[in-house]
Amino acid sequence: MFNYEIIKNLNELELTLYRYIMKNIDKVIYMTIRELADEAHVSTTTILRFCKKLNCEGYSEFKVRLKMELQNNQSIDINNDTSAIIDFLKKLDNDEIDDKMNSICDLINEANNIVFIGSGTSGILCKYAAIYFCALGKIAMYIDDPYFPTNYKFCESSVVIVLSVSGENADIINNISNLKRENSTIVSITNSSNSTIAKISDLNISYYVKEEKIGVSDITTQIPVLFMIESIGKRFHSKYLADKN
Structure with missing residues (x-):
């Protein structure tokens, strides 16, 4: 109002x-x-x-x-039903998502850098993802503030992994446009494949859980995103780094 x-x-x-x-x-x-x-x-x-x-x-x-x-x-009723998470985990057992995760691992291996980008709670997960990949042995960076002045040249030929629940954040979309001009490959993890960010990405994985808000605050669960970050990281390590350690 x-x-x-x-x-x-x-x-x-x-x-x-x-x-x-x-x-x-x-x-x-x-x-x-x-x-x-x-x-x-x-x-x-x-x-x-x-x-x-x-x-x-x-x-x-x-x-x-x-x-x-x-x-x-x-009268806001916060959903604490775990069935959506269980349903998501069941949906992961299919060839399409398996192939996408393997493709992301291949892209990461060929890229100069990995850059995670997001805002809000997605921005917090970007920081976690960068730390997680660094721990696995692949240097990664993160941008959790789309307003932060960025020299996009450092992202040249990078894999940019965008995290966004709605997939409609205008500032993130502007960042993606700038990154595409630097020959970066855009991978996105969004709640819906019909979102703008999903559609302009080179590769997208969507998880389809119920979106929840309190006022303007988005409290949609981020468990699927966290799971996929760790799953992609572990796959990448097993496929490309395990033999080098």
């Missing part, structure tokens, strides 16, 4: 009103417009203008939407 685009267009009085509402949201849903004006020290005109900026016809609609949002946030 209060997204960035709306908040940045609020004037000082409206921001004062916004701060009061966010601190007293449980009370505001029962207040009249006059009561809110007195408590927040603004005019009823300011409140109506505020409601209009939130695309509400008036104060009554604003209160209804505010109450609905409050109820939605209070």
Whole structure:
């Protein structure tokens, strides 16, 4: 309801009103417009203008939407069902995924570098993946902040492994475009093969679990990604590094 685009267009009085509402949201849903004006020290005109900026016809609609949002946030049921993970592990036992994992190992062996890229929880897994591959004997790097200034030349002829649940992160997609110009091979691990990142990758593995969010925060399980990172790493070590140790 209060997204960035709306908040940045609020004037000082409206921001004062916004701060009061966010601190007293449980009370505001029962207040009249006059009561809110007195408590927040603004005019009823300011409140109506505020409601209009939130695309509400008036104060009554604003209160209804505010109450609905409050109820939605209070009634979030976090799924703790392990059946999706078990189903994913069962789906791994097929020739297509097996062939893809072997192909990724071949690409890693032929590449100058491995670069893992992602943001948020995927960014955290990128760091883990880089450490994991280094421990196995293959130097790897990670980019967990798509806004970080990057000299893409160092990624020339690299295998770039992109981790993204939604596969729709615009900043990651821009990074991929820059990396492709440096003759990098793009491998992606996403939740769906229909996502933009999956479609522009040279090779994609998708795991298809139910996406979960609390507000704007993505809490979709990352267990399939973690499993695939380790599985690819172990395959690569057995295929190309075990005999050298």
